[in-house]
Amino acid sequence: MNTPSSYKKTSSEASNSGLLSRGAAWEVLQFVSAGAYADVALDRVLKRWQLSSLDRALMTELAYGAIRQRLLLDCWLDYCGKISVKKQPPRLRWLLHLGLYQIFFMERIPNAAAVNTTVELAKNSKLVKLAPVVNGILRAAIRENNAGTKLPLPEGLPSRLAQAQSIPIWFAECLIRWRGEKGAEAIAKAANQVPPFDLRVNCLRVEPKKIQELFDASGIQSSLINGALNGLQVSTTGAGNLRLWPGYKEGYWCVQDRSSQWVAPLLDPQPGEKVLDACAAPGCKTTHIAEIMGDKGEVWAVDRSSKRLKKLEENLNRLGIRCVTSLVADSSSLLKIKPEWKEYFQRILLDVPCSGLGTLSRHPDARWRVSLEKIEELKVLQAKLLQGVFPLLAPGGRIVYSTCTIHPEENTFQIEKFVSRNSELDLLNEKQIWPEIANSGDGFYAATLQRRS
Numbered sequence: 001m002n003t004p005s006s007y008k009k010t011s012s013e014a015s016n017s018g019l020l021s022r023g024a025a026w027e028v029l030q031f032v033s034a035g036a037y038a039d040v041a042l043d044r045v046l047k048r049w050q051l052s053s054l055d056r057a058l059m060t061e062l063a064y065g066a067i068r069q070r071l072l073l074d075c076w077l078d079y080c081g082k083i084s085v086k087k088q089p090p091r092l093r094w095l096l097h098l099g100l101y102q103i104f105f106m107e108r109i110p111n112a113a114a115v116n117t118t119v120e121l122a123k124n125s126k127l128v129k130l131a132p133v134v135n136g137i138l139r140a141a142i143r144e145n146n147a148g149t150k151l152p153l154p155e156g157l158p159s160r161l162a163q164a165q166s167i168p169i170w171f172a173e174c175l176i177r178w179r180g181e182k183g184a185e186a187i188a189k190a191a192n193q194v195p196p197f198d199l200r201v202n203c204l205r206v207e208p209k210k211i212q213e214l215f216d217a218s219g220i221q222s223s224l225i226n227g228a229l230n231g232l233q234v235s236t237t238g239a240g241n242l243r244l245w246p247g248y249k250e251g252y253w254c255v256q257d258r259s260s261q262w263v264a265p266l267l268d269p270q271p272g273e274k275v276l277d278a279c280a281a282p283g284c285k286t287t288h289i290a291e292i293m294g295d296k297g298e299v300w301a302v303d304r305s306s307k308r309l310k311k312l313e314e315n316l317n318r319l320g321i322r323c324v325t326s327l328v329a330d331s332s333s334l335l336k337i338k339p340e341w342k343e344y345f346q347r348i349l350l351d352v353p354c355s356g357l358g359t360l361s362r363h364p365d366a367r368w369r370v371s372l373e374k375i376e377e378l379k380v381l382q383a384k385l386l387q388g389v390f391p392l393l394a395p396g397g398r399i400v401y402s403t404c405t406i407h408p409e410e411n412t413f414q415i416e417k418f419v420s421r422n423s424e425l426d427l428l429n430e431k432q433i434w435p436e437i438a439n440s441g442d443g444f445y446a447a448t449l450q451r452r453s
Contacts (some may be wrong), residue, residue, distance in 0.1 A: 025062035029094035067364040133209040191360035214246035259441035264288035271296040278331035283312030332388035354403040358443020411445040
C-alpha cells in the first residue's frame with residue numbers, strides 16, 4: 001500500500017494534535033478508497049503516525065464514521081455544493097466527508113474547529129487551491145444544520161432507508177424483504193453504531209474474575225457478557241494499545257465478539273477427539289475449540305492463506321495452546337490432499353467465507369464492497385466447502401456450519417440444499433442472530449449437522 005501523496009505533515013503540526021488525528025483519518029479514507037480494507041488501513045496509519053491514545057480514538061471515530069456514513073455525506077455534498085459528488089476529485093470528496101462528519105455527527109467538536117482543521121489540511125496538501133471551496137461547503141453545511149434542514153426524501157421506502165442509514169439500496173431492499181420495515185430500520189441503525197469491544201478469557205490459564213481485577217487496577221472498565229461463559233465487554237476509552245493491556249502478553253485473553261463466542265461450543269468438542277477447523281484463520285474459533293477441549297486432543301486448523309495462518313500460530317503461542325496443527329490448503333479438496341482423513345474427524349467447524357453483512361458496524365467498509373453478484377460467487381464457494389469436508393466426518397460426527405452474515409441464501413437456504421443432497425445428515429438445530437442494537441453483538445448464523453452412525 002503506497003502512502004497517499006495528498007497530505008504532508010509539517011513541523012508546525014507536531015504540536016497540533018487536532019490536525020494530526022484528522023490528517024491520519026483522511027489518510028485512512030484515501031487508502032480505503034484505493035481498495036484497502038478499513039482495519040488494515042487503520043493499522044498501517046497508526047504505525048506511521050505518533051498519536052496519543054485519545055488522538056488514536058478520535059482518528060478511529062472520524063475515519064470509521066465517515067466510511068459508515070459515506071452515502072449520507074455524499075447527499076449533503078450534493079445539497080450544499082455546486083458540483084455533484086460524481087464530479088468531485090476523490091481526495092477532495094474524502095476531505096469534505098471528514099469535515100461534514102464532524103459537523104453532523106460529533107456534537108462535542110465545535111463547528112469552527114471542524115471547518116478550520118479541514119481547511120488547514122487542504123492548504124497543507126495539493127488541494128491548496130480548493131481550500132476556499134472546502135471552507136464554503138462546510139460553512140453552508142453548518143447553516144443548514146443549524147436551521148434544522150432535512151435532506152429531500154427520495155421516492156420509495158428502500159431509497160429512503162438507504163439514505164437515512166447510509167446503506168446500499170440493494171441491501172435496504174433485502175432488509176425490508178427479510179424483516180419488514182421496522183426490523184430493517186433496526187438492523188440498519190445497528191450497522192451505524194460503534195460496536196462493543198469484547199474479549200474471550202483463556203480458561204486454560206485464568207478466570208474472568210482475575211482479568212477484571214487486573215483491568216480494574218489499570219483503570220479499564222469491564223463487565224461479564226450474558227450468555228458468553230468466558231466473555232468480557234471492555235470499555236476502551238483512553239486505554240491505548242491493547243497489546244499493552246494487562247494479561248495480553250501472558251495469553252490470558254484474546255479479542256472475540258460475543259456472537260462469535262457462541263459458535264465453538266455448538267461443536268461440543270471433547271478432550272481427546274479429532275477436530276477440524278476447515279476455514280480457520282485468524283483463529284479465534286480454533287483457539288476457543290482447543291480451550292473447550294482442555295488442550296487435549298488433535299485439532300487441525302486449515303486455511304488457504306499462509307499469511308493469515310501465521311497470525312493464528314502467533315495466537316496459539318501467546319495463549320499457550322499445543323494441540324493445534326496448522327495446514328495451508330483448500331478445504332474444498334482436502335480429501336485429495338489427505339486421503340487418510342476420510343471419516344477421520346469427530347467434529348468439523350466450517351466457518352465459511354461470507355458476505356459479512358452481520359458485521360457492518362465492526363467493518364464499516366464492507367457495505368460498500370459487497371454486491372449481489374459477489375454473494376452469488378460466495379454461495380458457490382460455500383457449497384463446495386460443505387461438500388468437500390463432508391467425507392472427512394466420521395459416522396456419528398458433527399459439523400457446525402457458521403457465517404457472520406444475515407443473508408438467508410448463505411445460511412438457511414444453503415443448509416437446506418446441502419442436507420437434501422446428503423441423506424446421511426440430520427439437522428440438529430440452526431439459529432440466526434440478527435445484529436440489532438438490543439443484542440449488542442454481530443449478526444451470526446450457525447447450523448449443527450450430525451452424520452448418522
